[in-house]
Amino acid sequence: MKPMLILLGIFALISITVLAILSHHAFGLWRHVSKERIQSSPNYRDGMFQNQEPTPQFTGNTNPIKALWSMLTKHDSARVPNEPIQAVKTDLQNLPTDSDWLVWFGHSSYLFCLDGKRYLVDPLLKPEFPATLMMKPFAGTDIYRPEDLPDIDVLIITHEHWDHMEYATLRDIRDRVKKVVCPLGIADYLRYWDYKDEIITEMDWYEAAEGITCLPSRHFSNRLLRRNQTLWASFMVEAGGRKVYIGGDGGYDKRFSEIYEQFGSVDLALLENGQYNANWKYIHTTPEDLEKVAHDLQAQQVFTVHHDKYALSVHPWYEPDSVAQDIASRNSIRLLDALIGTVVKF
Numbered sequence: 001m002k003p004m005l006i007l008l009g010i011f012a013l014i015s016i017t018v019l020a021i022l023s024h025h026a027f028g029l030w031r032h033v034s035k036e037r038i039q040s041s042p043n044y045r046d047g048m049f050q051n052q053e054p055t056p057q058f059t060g061n062t063n064p065i066k067a068l069w070s071m072l073t074k075h076d077s078a079r080v081p082n083e084p085i086q087a088v089k090t091d092l093q094n095l096p097t098d099s100d101w102l103v104w105f106g107h108s109s110y111l112f113c114l115d116g117k118r119y120l121v122d123p124l125l126k127p128e129f130p131a132t133l134m135m136k137p138f139a140g141t142d143i144y145r146p147e148d149l150p151d152i153d154v155l156i157i158t159h160e161h162w163d164h165m166e167y168a169t170l171r172d173i174r175d176r177v178k179k180v181v182c183p184l185g186i187a188d189y190l191r192y193w194d195y196k197d198e199i200i201t202e203m204d205w206y207e208a209a210e211g212i213t214c215l216p217s218r219h220f221s222n223r224l225l226r227r228n229q230t231l232w233a234s235f236m237v238e239a240g241g242r243k244v245y246i247g248g249d250g251g252y253d254k255r256f257s258e259i260y261e262q263f264g265s266v267d268l269a270l271l272e273n274g275q276y277n278a279n280w281k282y283i284h285t286t287p288e289d290l291e292k293v294a295h296d297l298q299a300q301q302v303f304t305v306h307h308d309k310y311a312l313s314v315h316p317w318y319e320p321d322s323v324a325q326d327i328a329s330r331n332s333i334r335l336l337d338a339l340i341g342t343v344v345k346f
Contacts, residue, residue: 026167031192048228060279078316084140088341106309115240146172158248159232185230217250252289256296269299274307
């Protein structure tokens with residue numbers, strides 16, 4: 001009887017610990033889910049959001065769990081830089097808004113000014129638990145904090161993954177954000193995190209509001225447990241006669257040529273370039289496909305993101321930069337290649 005009581009006690013303790021961890025606000029486990037809005041979307045079928053084309057999440061020949069474990073535990077010095085990465089600390093709060101500029105914070109976080117408004121995309125500037133269990137920034141890259149940011153006219157979130165929607169940063173900037181734009185399902189997290197409903201514009205693909213159009217991506221979602229219960233997206237921002245395309249995460253498909261047909265050549269395209277491998281060729285942009293994306297979009301200027309801060313895949317950390325430079329050189333693309341924190345005019 002006594003051993004059984006001990007086992008029950010251990011089980012109870014483990015259960016309470018797991019529940020306490022999952023109750024952390026970052027997981028959003030207890031948020032209200034707007035099922036009617038989500039399930040009425042034409043992109044929600046068979047109990048989940050669907051890509052426009054069939055998209056296997058894993059394309060390798062080995063077991064996905066085994067492949068992921070191998071990637072996480074692989075000790076390859078090329079995945080992480082041996083020296084701190086160079087970065088620039090800019091006074092963001094005093095940057096003028098009478099010109100168009102971009103400041104990249106590494107990975108997929110950046111701030112840009114277009115026609116006098118400041119747009120912040122997928123900010124990850126204060127990794128706390130549980131994000132720190134999954135991501136460790138490269139030395140030299142983690143130099144910006146939420147308090148460094150100016151007031152934000154529009155916060156744009158592309159999808160719910162931990163490297164794009166980070167609770168601590170969103171919590172700390174909440175009172176300085178005037179408007180939020182996000183795909184379906186993300187608003188439920190934001191309301192749970194005390195964002196006011198009246199500042200949130202939640203969109204399905206091809207919906208538009210106030211100069212911002214929500215567009216498809218070829219990706220997936222899974223912040224915890226169930227997959228594809230929130231939408232992933234790219235966005236087109238139009239203001240002052242100029243256009244900025246926010247690519248988000250996603251593999252190659254016909255959407256890029258369709259976006260060009262709809263919008264014409266954009267002034268700046270921010271494209272995913274990094275955290276790719278052969279097993280994820282349909283859900284992330286591979287080096288071979290990045291060239292196709294650039295060709296299809298015919299953007300006047302390109303800035304690549306999703307690299308230079310975290311090792312979330314197996315490629316050498318420096319490879320995305322060299323890939324982008326080679327593609328730009330071969331195709332006469334104006335590549336805005338800059339250190340983290342540099343003010344880039346576009």
